[in-house]
Amino acid sequence: xxxxxxxxxxxxxxxxxxxxxIQQDTGLSALAIGALTTLPVLCLGIFAxxxxxxxxxxxxxxxxxxxxxxxxxxxxxxxxxAVVALFGGTLMVGAAxxxxxxxxxxxxxxxxxxxxxxxxxxxxxALCLGGALGAGLSVPLADRLGSWSTGLASWAxxxxxxxxxxxxxxxxxxAATAAPDTGGSLRELLGQPLAWQVxxxxxxxxxxxxxxxxxLPTLLMARGYSESEAGWMMGASVMxxxxxxxxxxxxxxxxxxxxxxxxLVLTMVASGFWLLLQAPAVWRWPGAVLLGLGQGGGFSLALxxxxxxxxTSRLAGKLSGLVQGGGYTLAALGPLAIGVMLQFDVxxxxxxxxxxxxxxxxxxxxxxxxxxxxxxxDDAGRLLTR
Numbered sequence: 448x449x450x451x452x453x454x455x456x457x458x459x460x461x462x463x464x465x466x467x468x469i470q471q472d473t474g475l476s477a478l479a480i481g482a483l484t485t486l487p488v489l490c491l492g493i494f495a496x497x498x499x500x501x502x503x504x505x506x507x508x509x510x511x512x513x514x515x516x517x518x519x520x521x522x523x524x525x526x527x528x529a530v531v532a533l534f535g536g537t538l539m540v541g542a543a544x545x546x547x548x549x550x551x552x553x554x555x556x557x558x559x560x561x562x563x564x565x566x567x568x569x570x571x572x573a574l575c576l577g578g579a580l581g582a583g584l585s586v587p588l589a590d591r592l593g594s595w596s597t598g599l600a601s602w603a604x605x606x607x608x609x610x611x612x613x614x615x616x617x618x619x620x621x622a623a624t625a626a627p628d629t630g631g632s633l634r635e636l637l638g639q640p641l642a643w644q645v646x647x648x649x650x651x652x653x654x655x656x657x658x659x660x661x662x663l664p665t666l667l668m669a670r671g672y673s674e675s676e677a678g679w680m681m682g683a684s685v686m687x688x689x690x691x692x693x694x695x696x697x698x699x700x701x702x703x704x705x706x707x708x709x710x711l712v713l714t715m716v717a718s719g720f721w722l723l724l725q726a727p728a729v730w731r732w733p734g735a736v737l738l739g740l741g742q743g744g745g746f747s748l749a750l751x752x753x754x755x756x757x758x759t760s761r762l763a764g765k766l767s768g769l770v771q772g773g774g775y776t777l778a779a780l781g782p783l784a785i786g787v788m789l790q791f792d793v794x795x796x797x798x799x800x801x802x803x804x805x806x807x808x809x810x811x812x813x814x815x816x817x818x819x820x821x822x823x824x825d826d827a828g829r830l831l832t833r
Contacts, residue, residue, distance in 0.1 A: 448551060448566075450609045451511065452573035455548050457581030457602045458522060458540040459487055459660045460685060464585045464678035465595045466665060472595070473530050481786015483537060484661030485779050488653075490541025491548065492776025496633075498549035499768045507764070508617045511550050515613060518543035519606035526600025533596075549771045552753045553764030558618055563754040563763075568696035571747040575688035578660070583682025586675060635830040636769050641822060644815040645752050645766070648709075649774030651809035652745045654781030655716060655802065659684070659742065661782035662789075666724060669795060672731075684719070684735040688743025695744035696751050705755070706817035709748055710810060715741030717806040724799045745809075749774075752816055758823035766822065781805065 462469075462484060470480050501510040521539025524532050551570060556563040581602070589598035636642045659681065667677035695712065699705045719738025722730045753770055757763040788798060825831055 448554065448570050449573040450612050451515065451547060452551065452570040453577040454515070454518060454606050454609045455544050456574050456578030456660075456685075457605065458518065458537075458544060459657070460578040460581035460681075461585040461599055461602060462537075463660055463662065463681065464582060464664050464674070465589060465598070466661075467668070467674060468589070468595045469533070472528075473533070475530070477790045478786055481661075481783055481790070483534065484657070484786065485783040486534065486537050487541030487544070488657045488775055488782060489779035490538055491545040492772050492774070492779060494542040494545035495549040495772035495775060496768045498546045499553075499764050501546065502550060502553075502764060507550050507554055508613075511547055511554075512610060512613055512617070514543045514547040514550075515606055515610040518547070519603045519610060522603035522606055523600050526596050526603075528594065528596045536599075545771070545775065549767045550764070552750055552767045553760050554618075556754045556757070556763040557760035560760070564696040564699065564751045567751045567754055568693045568747050571692040571695075571743075571750055572689050574746070575685060575692045575743050579682050579686035579688070582660075582685050583679060586678050632830075633765070633769065636765060636822075639822060639830060639832055641756060641816075641820055641832045642766060642769055644812055645749075645756055646770045646773045647777070648752070648809060648812040648816040649749045649770050650777030651805060651812055652713070652716075652742075652749055653774055653778035655805055655809070656742050656746060657778055658781045658785055658802065659738070662785045663723075665789070666795065666798065667731075670724065670728075680723075680731065680735050683732070684739035684742075687736050687739030688746070691740040691743030692747040695747040698744070699748060699751060699755075704817050704819040705748060705752065706814055708744070709813035709817045712741045712744035712748065713806055713810050713813060716745060717741075717803050720799060720802045720806070724795050724802075756816075756821055758821055762822060762824065 466480055469475065498510065518540055521536045521543060524536030524539060552567065555566045555570065559566045585598060588601055589595040592598050592601060663681045664677035667680055668674060672680070691712065695708060699708045702708070715737045719734045719741055722734025723738060726734065753767050754763050757766050785798065820832055822830060822832055
């Protein structure tokens, strides 16, 4: 699961440091580049709800293997130096990550029910490590391999390694002994305010994460930093997420609910954005660290809420499909909006205010999603919040 998690972010974070080269070589407009950064996030939202349906028919283990195969194929396709291949490969990796990322919370809750929240922190740390490696190595790989397209395609090797490891080591369960699938339909979930609250928190905090993946180097270059320095600052910020992702579930266990932890990490995100985009340059590295700590903790807690707010692994899988499907669809608006604003030459001050406004909205949803409540199915098969 950790090796799988390692593959779920490089496909996204490797694009941002190379956007200037891609735009120069392909002639794409800022709006088209914005669509390119939005496409994988939108695919996460569109394909995440398919994961429970596929898992029911193929089994979660086989579905995850198929997603890894699609991920490797999409990454390889991005190595073809053509705009249609770049967009097509990006669509494929977005679909693959949407399915794989949705399956992981349910698999964790099934295999390690007592420590599901802590294991969520472990594989979220792997996600953050993959994102950091993607951001930090994308420019050096492109330089070493001779082109940005070859550099992007080289990450297919990591996906193939994860696929082989998963085929050998994945857990195997007899379908005949599986618990019956009763209660917790999509329609019932949509009728539960708690499901909406977790989904909207996931969407609002994820929009900030994908703005960072898609546009942070561009915003830093607008402040006068070089392409290489902007890429390393983003890589350092994502690398710091490792520690926050691993420690956030422990932090969430300290109180009666998760609201204090959620508000703390979101405050770090707001501080990091302001220091990076508005404060004097001497504060850029503390800003990168704060942003990374906040975003790593926020994403880890968002996934942790899926397992904490459900009573069973099946219910966790269904809530994961809803939360990640709706959440990532909402999150896709973030990088698209930044691309539109950059197309119209909106200044950094306005962009910073927009980012801080999204943080404030996320804090509002956190106050509801962080309460100590849980979705469960009663003896009559009805979905309840307790």
